[in-house]
Amino acid sequence: MSKVYADxxxxxxxxxxxxxxxxxxxxxxxxxxxxxxxxxxxxGIKNLTICGNNAGVDGFGMGVLLNKRQVKKVIASYVxxxxxxxxxxxxxxxxxxxxxxxxxxEKFRAGGAGIPGFYTRTAYGTRLxxxxxxxxxxxxxxxxxxxxxxxxxxxxxxxxxxKAGNLVYRKTSRNFNPxxxxxxxxxxxxVEQLVEVGELDADQIHTPGIFVDRIIQGAxxxxxxxxxxxxxxxxxxxxxxxxxxxxxxxxxxxxxxKELRDGYFVNLGIGIPTLVANHIPPGINVTLQSxxxxxxxxxxPTEEQVDADLINAGxxxxxxxxxxxxxxxxxSFAMIRGGHVDLSxxxxxxxxxxxxxxxxxxPGRMVRGPGGAMDLVSGVKRVVVLMEHTARGxxxxxxxxxxPITGKGVVNLLITDLCVFEVVxxxxxxxxxxxxxxxxxxxxxxxxxxxxxAL
Amino acid sequence: MSKVYADxxxxxxxxxxxxxxxxxxxxxxxxxxxxxxxxxxxxGIKNLTICGNNAGVDGFGMGVLLNKRQVKKVIASYVxxxxxxxxxxxxxxxxxxxxxxxxxxEKFRAGGAGIPGFYTRTAYGTRLxxxxxxxxxxxxxxxxxxxxxxxxxxxxxxxxxxKAGNLVYRKTSRNFNPxxxxxxxxxxxxVEQLVEVGELDADQIHTPGIFVDRIIQGAxxxxxxxxxxxxxxxxxxxxxxxxxxxxxxxxxxxxxxKELRDGYFVNLGIGIPTLVANHIPPGINVTLQSxxxxxxxxxxPTEEQVDADLINAGxxxxxxxxxxxxxxxxxSFAMIRGGHVDLSxxxxxxxxxxxxxxxxxxPGRMVRGPGGAMDLVSGVKRVVVLMEHTARGxxxxxxxxxxPITGKGVVNLLITDLCVFEVVxxxxxxxxxxxxxxxxxxxxxxxxxxxxxAL
Numbered sequence: 062m063s064k065v066y067a068d069x070x071x072x073x074x075x076x077x078x079x080x081x082x083x084x085x086x087x088x089x090x091x092x093x094x095x096x097x098x099x100x101x102x103x104x105g106i107k108n109l110t111i112c113g114n115n116a117g118v119d120g121f122g123m124g125v126l127l128n129k130r131q132v133k134k135v136i137a138s139y140v141x142x143x144x145x146x147x148x149x150x151x152x153x154x155x156x157x158x159x160x161x162x163x164x165x166x167e168k169f170r171a172g173g174a175g176i177p178g179f180y181t182r183t184a185y186g187t188r189l190x191x192x193x194x195x196x197x198x199x200x201x202x203x204x205x206x207x208x209x210x211x212x213x214x215x216x217x218x219x220x221x222x223x224k225a226g227n228l229v230y231r232k233t234s235r236n237f238n239p240x241x242x243x244x245x246x247x248x249x250x251x252v253e254q255l256v257e258v259g260e261l262d263a264d265q266i267h268t269p270g271i272f273v274d275r276i277i278q279g280a281x282x283x284x285x286x287x288x289x290x291x292x293x294x295x296x297x298x299x300x301x302x303x304x305x306x307x308x309x310x311x312x313x314x315x316x317x318x319k320e321l322r323d324g325y326f327v328n329l330g331i332g333i334p335t336l337v338a339n340h341i342p343p344g345i346n347v348t349l350q351s352x353x354x355x356x357x358x359x360x361x362p363t364e365e366q367v368d369a370d371l372i373n374a375g376x377x378x379x380x381x382x383x384x385x386x387x388x389x390x391x392x393s394f395a396m397i398r399g400g401h402v403d404l405s406x407x408x409x410x411x412x413x414x415x416x417x418x419x420x421x422x423x424p425g426r427m428v429r430g431p432g433g434a435m436d437l438v439s440g441v442k443r444v445v446v447l448m449e450h451t452a453r454g455x456x457x458x459x460x461x462x463x464x465p466i467t468g469k470g471v472v473n474l475l476i477t478d479l480c481v482f483e484v485v486x487x488x489x490x491x492x493x494x495x496x497x498x499x500x501x502x503x504x505x506x507x508x509x510x511x512x513x514x515a516l
Numbered sequence: 517m518s519k520v521y522a523d524x525x526x527x528x529x530x531x532x533x534x535x536x537x538x539x540x541x542x543x544x545x546x547x548x549x550x551x552x553x554x555x556x557x558x559x560g561i562k563n564l565t566i567c568g569n570n571a572g573v574d575g576f577g578m579g580v581l582l583n584k585r586q587v588k589k590v591i592a593s594y595v596x597x598x599x600x601x602x603x604x605x606x607x608x609x610x611x612x613x614x615x616x617x618x619x620x621x622e623k624f625r626a627g628g629a630g631i632p633g634f635y636t637r638t639a640y641g642t643r644l645x646x647x648x649x650x651x652x653x654x655x656x657x658x659x660x661x662x663x664x665x666x667x668x669x670x671x672x673x674x675x676x677x678x679k680a681g682n683l684v685y686r687k688t689s690r691n692f693n694p695x696x697x698x699x700x701x702x703x704x705x706x707v708e709q710l711v712e713v714g715e716l717d718a719d720q721i722h723t724p725g726i727f728v729d730r731i732i733q734g735a736x737x738x739x740x741x742x743x744x745x746x747x748x749x750x751x752x753x754x755x756x757x758x759x760x761x762x763x764x765x766x767x768x769x770x771x772x773x774k775e776l777r778d779g780y781f782v783n784l785g786i787g788i789p790t791l792v793a794n795h796i797p798p799g800i801n802v803t804l805q806s807x808x809x810x811x812x813x814x815x816x817p818t819e820e821q822v823d824a825d826l827i828n829a830g831x832x833x834x835x836x837x838x839x840x841x842x843x844x845x846x847x848s849f850a851m852i853r854g855g856h857v858d859l860s861x862x863x864x865x866x867x868x869x870x871x872x873x874x875x876x877x878x879p880g881r882m883v884r885g886p887g888g889a890m891d892l893v894s895g896v897k898r899v900v901v902l903m904e905h906t907a908r909g910x911x912x913x914x915x916x917x918x919x920p921i922t923g924k925g926v927v928n929l930l931i932t933d934l935c936v937f938e939v940v941x942x943x944x945x946x947x948x949x950x951x952x953x954x955x956x957x958x959x960x961x962x963x964x965x966x967x968x969x970a971l
Binding site: 062167170171172173174175176177178179180181182196198199200204208223225227229230231232235243258259263264265266269270271272323324326346348350356357381383384385386387388392394395396397398399400401402439440 | 517622625626627628629630631632633634635636637651653654655659663678680682684685686687690698713714718719720721724725726727778779781801803805811812836838839840841842843847849850851852853854855856857894895
């Protein structure tokens with residue numbers, strides 16, 4: 062009984078029909094089953110529910126299925142970078158269920174592992190947990206019950222595979238693939254290199270063949286890169302046109318870098334937080350975590366080093382340092398949710414005086430999804446937010462968040478372009494520092510939240 | 517900030533005190549942190565709670581701590597092979613909490629992953645789930661809520677490690693180590709080979725360094741083997757002295773082998789089920805799963821092939837076939853619980869007409885623990901029980917089990933030394949076959965359960 066098929070079309074033969082739930086591996090466009098997606102698109106089946114971390118981009122990845130109007134529902138953590146998707150959701154043509162990234166990875170794992178539900182702190186108190194059962198555990202905190210996801214068909218992409226279906230992934234293209242492989246009633250895998258049984262080291266197989274029903278060597282791989290970023294190109298053209306803003310941001314990043322301690326494991330969010338990596342104090346050795354499955358982020362690559370299988374959570378090309386390790390999204394968020402990451406530095410839209418953070422959506426405008434933000438703020442030991450103090454003259458440091466929150470009472474330190482607030486549990490905001498040239502009166506005038514001063 | 521310590525004693529310096537909860541990796545004596553256990557024993561700390569799959573043997577592994585009376589409580593799935601342990605439990609000197617093996621592996625994973633609780637079908641309706649909350653999910657079945665385990669200190673053993681704490685395990689010595697590494701407030705690892713940062717392939721690290729706080733190269737490794745089994749020695753001396761019993765058992769195994777289908781993944785229990793491997797029909801290709809972390813069990817080794825890092829769930833030395841894969845106990849039971857294993861063939865003490873199975877304890881006599889049996893019967897697609905029809909003249913095929921059950925309504929097929937029963941959901945036992953020379957009257961006389969005849 063051979064698992065090997067000639068091509069993507071024949072590998073899906075007999076499995077495809079309207080109304081299926083299809084789960085697909087990949088993070089952004091990294092590690093997606095390109096050939097199988099094309100075959101699903103070519104099949105013309107409709108009314109699909111598709112699950113995966115993202116929904117591709119216009120015209121590539123799972124985006125192809127959206128362009129062809131084959132999809133009725135999407136379950137994902139982040140759906141930016143896709144205009145046709147946005148149009149369909151806003152027009153009510155598409156049902157979108159957003160799930161925090163770590164919860165999503167765990168839901169797929171649970172689906173494959175015979176665990177119908179699990180509890181997590183992620184999203185507690187946010188609209189993504191509305192209506193879900195909660196339970197208080199021994200630590201006195203409340204947790205949300207999340208249910209497993211199972212798919213009719215799961216499609217995954219690996220680097221190497223053998224004819225028994227054993228799979229090995231490469232770098233950050235592992236991401237959601239291992240869990241997705243387990244959650245389908247049927248799993249079809251495509252690989253760049255199909256080898257004979259016995260050629261893979263039994264200690265180094267990421268997905269054992271028991272999970273893979275059919276396997277193909279992919280005909281061709283485009284391996285498109287979403288944000289090709291090389292050394293020296295970290296400052297975008299738009300940013301270089303606004304040197305004052307850039308200077309403010311560098312100042313915030315420099316201040317945030319003072320929170321680093323030797324030996325720390327740190328997750329840096331997209332945007333200003335990424336700049337913190339440029340300001341690590343001498344003698345301080347920190348390991349940067351990327352929630353798509355890497356510990357040990359290095360600098361941006363040279364042109365020659367650019368590797369489509371090696372990206373960060375912002376989907377930029379990066380490098381990995383000696384001592385780095387790659388792992389699945391489920392393992393990555395186990396790290397994050399389990400409190401093993403020492404520090405998370407991320408951007409914000411609003412911070413409230415009780416430590417609530419809002420940074421994932423603006424109702425009425427497009428929802429891009431929480432990505433890993435809800436997991437990070439709930440799980441990481443210490444959360445530092447970098448945020449401009451005001452937006453169009455209005456304070457972003459508030460008594461209560463007006464936007465839907467990312468986490469309840471999660472912020473430990475807030476660094477704005479004016480000052481630094483500590484959030485003291487039960488006491489609220491404490492003003493600890495003013496940036497050079499900033500007066501207390503200016504901070505008072507631009508802060509809606511009440512705060513104590515301890516300069 | 518270096519994680520590297522000179523020896524086991526210094527690596528534990530400042531961490532040890534009375535009343536700690538210590539979790540230790542290993543399955544039986546395979547992959548146990550020998551040097552760290554010795555250092556804990558030498559420290560003389562008392563009133564410990566120790567967690568791990570087993571409790572060692574008399575005078576080796578965690579058994580050393582029991583011999584030295586340092587332990588007040590044990591959390592484990594199987595505690596056979598340890599006389600002093602037995603004495604302490606029966607004398608009420610030691611608190612023993614038994615947990616099904618897959619549930620235990622998942623509890624450690626959950627402890628490290630920030631998941632305070634999860635639901636599982638394993639142990640539902642048995643005394644190991646008594647008093648635990650249950651919940652019905654979309655499939656209409658009830659599941660048991662199990663809580664995470666966190667340890668004060670976790671100690672693990674890997675094959676290779678680098679100075680940043682990245683770990684690589686070898687063969688079935690991986691077992692519980694990866695999850696245990698994540699569940700401790702502090703994790704100390706010992707390795708056979710400590711290498712420089714950058715020497716390990718980032719794609720092939722099993723435990724990323726973020727989980728490991730301290731690391732040593734172990735001074736020496738005894739790597740004791742519990743059941744050294746080589747080719748040709750499968751029939752024990754005791755068995756060869758009872759040729760009639762052996763013939764009956766071979767007949768049962770031969771009949772069970774007829775349940776195998778090409779492409780099946782099969783878990784064979786300890787004892788008679790192991791014999792099924794000798795009767796796989798020609799042209800049928802099955803992959804044998806060992807719940808301690810191996811797909812692709814091969815024959816017993818030659819003397820030269822014996823490897824302490826390569827054992828089956830019965831703790832016998834084995835080999836692995838080409839195409840095999842090794843994985844952790846959590847991944848192994850994800851496979852089992854998630855319904856990816858096609859067939860489980862295991863022994864029984866009693867089977868009831870509703871499909872209940874009892875095979876894990878006899879009250880009043882020593883409890884060895886369920887091991888993986890509760891997980892297997894709850895998770896595997898089809899469950900075949902091999903069991904002698906009577907014991908000391910009394911029927912073991914009953915209206916209701918008198919012993920504590922392993923699973924509720926879990927048996928699909930019962931093969932005894934007299935006949936074959938199918939368990940039809942909602943209908944009970946159906947007699948399908950009589951073995952040669954057995955009459956219906958004999959089966960009727962020796963069966964307490966009611967059954968329908970469909971020969």
